[in-house]
Amino acid sequence: MHKQFIVFVFILALLCMSDDGQAQDKLFLTTFVGAPLSKADQTGFYDLVLIEAFRRAEQPISISHLPAERSLTNANIGITDGDFVRVSGLKSLYPNLIKVREKITDFEFIAFTWKPDIQLKDWSSCKPYNVAIVRGWKILETNLSDVSSLIRVKDQRLLFIMLAKQRADIVVYSRFEGYEMIRQLNLKTVRAVEPPLATRAMFLYLNKKHGLLAEKIAKHLKTMKQDGTFNQIIEKTLKPYLKSEHSDRIN
Numbered sequence: 001m002h003k004q005f006i007v008f009v010f011i012l013a014l015l016c017m018s019d020d021g022q023a024q025d026k027l028f029l030t031t032f033v034g035a036p037l038s039k040a041d042q043t044g045f046y047d048l049v050l051i052e053a054f055r056r057a058e059q060p061i062s063i064s065h066l067p068a069e070r071s072l073t074n075a076n077i078g079i080t081d082g083d084f085v086r087v088s089g090l091k092s093l094y095p096n097l098i099k100v101r102e103k104i105t106d107f108e109f110i111a112f113t114w115k116p117d118i119q120l121k122d123w124s125s126c127k128p129y130n131v132a133i134v135r136g137w138k139i140l141e142t143n144l145s146d147v148s149s150l151i152r153v154k155d156q157r158l159l160f161i162m163l164a165k166q167r168a169d170i171v172v173y174s175r176f177e178g179y180e181m182i183r184q185l186n187l188k189t190v191r192a193v194e195p196p197l198a199t200r201a202m203f204l205y206l207n208k209k210h211g212l213l214a215e216k217i218a219k220h221l222k223t224m225k226q227d228g229t230f231n232q233i234i235e236k237t238l239k240p241y242l243k244s245e246h247s248d249r250i251n
Contacts, residue, residue, distance in 0.1 A: 045233060053217050179241050
């Protein structure tokens with residue numbers, strides 16, 4: 001009887017290992033970004049980067065999609081474990097989130113338009129236009145607050161449908177997701193306006209209860225960029241969207 005009890009305790013200990021052990025409960029990360037950066041089957045660029053970084057930390061994860069504002073809020077209050085990808089500086093708005101200090105990548109904020117004569121160079125040059133964005137993108141809400149009109153929609157599909165129906169002069173989104181929306185919706189007259197309005201480092205945020213893990217993930221992301229893993233994932237996921245003049249901007 002005593003021996004059976006010892007075996008039972010040993011098995012229970014294996015099943016309940018903490019962050020320092022080998023067995024881990026899955027962490028649940030959410031994001032608002034879509035293909036080709038994040039996909040439902042977790043094979044997008046960011047998906048594969050983060051799955052590998054967490055694998056190296058011996059921590060399994062699951063990635064799902066939520067609207068931009070809800071994704072941040074849920075991570076902040078601990079319903080989920082983290083949110084990506086976000087600009088730096090969200091601590092004051094979301095005090096329970098810790099930024100993983102190594103960026104995932106640089107993010108190009110691009111204006112897309114159906115108008116042939118629009119030329120833009122920065123946020124301020126958008127001021128005369130009717131602009132649409134996805135609700136919850138803090139950097140866009142801040143930098144486009146003084147445009148002629150600012151429409152906020154639920155997701156990127158609605159964003160580009162609005163543009164196709166000419167209900168906005170421009171929409172602002174990420175380069176690769178914009179290319180994918182143009183492809184999916186077959187938008188022959190929509191174009192990206194060069195140069196990007198801005199390029200920003202984008203990060204993973206984790207709930208503060210995972211503070212120790214945040215440091216490990218930062219280390220693994222940096223190592224992945226050094227050992228070639230990062231570029232291999234770019235080739236696997238983003239090659240069809242890469243143009244030679246932009247191929248050096250992803251990392």
